[in-house]
Amino acid sequence: MSGPADRPGLGCVGAPRLLTGLDRTGWLDREAHLAVHGPLPRFHPDELTDLASDIGLRGRGGAGFPFARKLQAVMLSAREKQSATAVVVNGSEGEPSCLKDTALLLHAPHLVLDGALLAAAAVSAEEVVVAVTRADVERSVRDAVDERGPGGRRVRVARLPERFVTGEGTALVSGLNGGPALPSGQRVRTSERGLGGMPTLLSNTETYAQLAVAARLGAPAYRSVGLPSEPGTVLLTVAGSTVVETPSGTSLAYVLDLCGSGVGQGVLVGGYHGRWLEPGAARSADLSRQSLAAFGAVLGAGAVLPLPEETCPAGEVAAVARWMAKESAGQCGPCVRGLPALADVLEDAVRGGGRAALEAVEARLRGVRRRGACSHPDGTSYFVASALAAFPEEFRDHALGSGCGRPVTGALPLPPDEEPAGGAERLVVDWTLCKGHGLCVDILPDVVRLDADGYPAQASMPVPARLRPKALRAVRRCPALALRFRE
Incomplete structure (x- = not known):
């Protein structure tokens, strides 16, 4: 999954912020980065917390937790425990439909490092760890760290296995601590116990990059674009191939039209733990939490996948369900048995298994939900359920034997086979x-x-x-x- 073929294209709606300068060069070295963005101001911890609060900065990795509250939680935990702290940049993207953090670390790593170092100064962390899964991303970040030279806080780059569940918070911390990069199944706040058992500020790549931009612009200028309730820009991965920076509140359909895809048969928002929007909803939705919530969707990690007219919705969904079953943590019944069984009955329905097959899919969905040790079984089951609701006639026609006659084109991107055909x-x-x-x-x-x-x-x-x-x-x-x- 980490070869040149999945280096994302870049695009902007309006003036870029995070992607500034990348129209002229493919990699912003330290000198070019400072020329484009300027020097990084210094902040007192309370000032940085106030800035994050003033701009309404939330995590851009999926959960959308307020960043200012994360800062405060780490500082409070460190005081109570009289403990050292750490900062972790979650640069792992185990989902092939999402490449925005990869784009930042490949092309503008210094912006991400700036934000992480600002946060490290605020929580008095001596070390920043950047967790990645791709070899090319690892090289890019290491080169940026080397450019900065010795002195100041230590920045370490760690490479973890490239899997869907690696980016989950407890999985990431476990991998960085030398254990398996798998979810713990426990409700552990990294702000209380994270890297090496220390209170840890963990957020994704785009979040730190947004903080670095806001630190230079100041809150009023940062809020000059986007919605008053959600100021600034967001990064999207459109169709698994193009990373687009756009002001919040922009029409989803407008962005898709600019990318040349349109809404097609519908749009998957939020990636493979996301929700499907039917064409009418996709044309009405804006890129904001409030607008998407009205359609039962969240932007999550920013993956937006329009489904072209020429592909088979049922086949595409079944292929993703099978891959998601293989990408599970394998630590609980819903993952070990439930997700493979769900993929089995879904494939049976798509191959013409009749009404009984569709009923079996519904039964498997009920059997998986709210029973997993982590969010993966729930996320996968809701993805399938959302597809059944968005494309009811497609799944019915397939189950009853008539099908749609269209091929599966891979519009929902999946990684290539792990082994050459016949070579495993x-x-x-x-x-x-x-x-x-x-x-x-x-x-x-x-x-x-x-x-x-x-x-x-x-x-x-x-x-x-x-x-x-x-x-x-x-x-x-x-x-x-x-x-x-x-x-």
């Missing part, structure tokens, strides 16, 4: 020995699927490299000795 190692079933114990699917839900009789649905299954240890464990633990691993 394989898990092989010996049918003369298999007794249908089902232990293999418990260990390898991303690889093994059971048929209606409880036996593996395939005799030979490709195993991605990252799942090789689990495949070997499945072979060793099969009570009937019916599995073997073929390299």
